[in-house]
Amino acid sequence: MVKMLSGDRVSKVDTYLNCAEVFAYRSTCLKRKYGAVIVKDDVVISTGYNGAPRGFENCCDIGTCPRIERNLHQGEGYGMCRAIHAEANALLNCSRQQTMGADLYLTGINPKDNSIHRAKPCPLCARSIIQAGINNVYLRVGEGADNYEVVAAKNLKWVQEAGEI
Numbered sequence: 053m054v055k056m057l058s059g060d061r062v063s064k065v066d067t068y069l070n071c072a073e074v075f076a077y078r079s080t081c082l083k084r085k086y087g088a089v090i091v092k093d094d095v096v097i098s099t100g101y102n103g104a105p106r107g108f109e110n111c112c113d114i115g116t117c118p119r120i121e122r123n124l125h126q127g128e129g130y131g132m133c134r135a136i137h138a139e140a141n142a143l144l145n146c147s148r149q150q151t152m153g154a155d156l157y158l159t160g161i162n163p164k165d166n167s168i169h170r171a172k173p174c175p176l177c178a179r180s181i182i183q184a185g186i187n188n189v190y191l192r193v194g195e196g197a198d199n200y201e202v203v204a205a206k207n208l209k210w211v212q213e214a215g216e217i
Contacts, residue, residue, distance in 0.1 A: 054197045062197070064094070065157075069192045069200055072138075072159035073168075075101045080110030081135050082117040084126075084169055085161040088138035090146060090186070092154035100141030104134045111135070127212060130174060139177040143184050152185035156205075159192040168195050178208035 053073055054066040068089050075087030080103035090098040104110045111117045111134055118132045160169035171191040186205040193201050
């Protein structure tokens with residue numbers, strides 16, 4: 053979480069990424085906690101975190117994760133994952149009219165030590181972000197102020213190559 057020690061203000065980008073981090077801590081995933089915030093015209097219009105569909109058991113409730121059990125890494129085994137990703141949950145709460153021209157802020161947390169995980173949407177979420185008309189995606193990439201990358205949504209990696217599976 054970015055904090056200012058002096059009288060300075062936290063930048064708007066870091067403020068929205070801090071919000072995404074707060075929602076990441078709400079995540080029910082045992083492997084990786086993600087939070088997303090959609091902002092349009094300096095107004096937060098939606099938030100999301102990764103977890104099972106409403107009314108279904110989460111991995112944290114069951115106490116196990118099929119991807120961890122199989123030692124699968126980012127991009128592998130999403131079909132067996134119980135969670136809807138943070139980006140998808142945030143987008144599901146909006147109409148396309150609301151998301152057209154908005155920005156999405158994404159923060160990932162490692163559950164074992166609560167350190168920042170270099171945020172990156174999976175190809176399926178990238179497709180949804182592009183389709184929703186999001187302009188830019190702000191990705192928290194490490195600890196501290198201004199430690200983020202900005203990617204135009206149209207430049208997100210939305211297709212996984214056969215050799216990357």
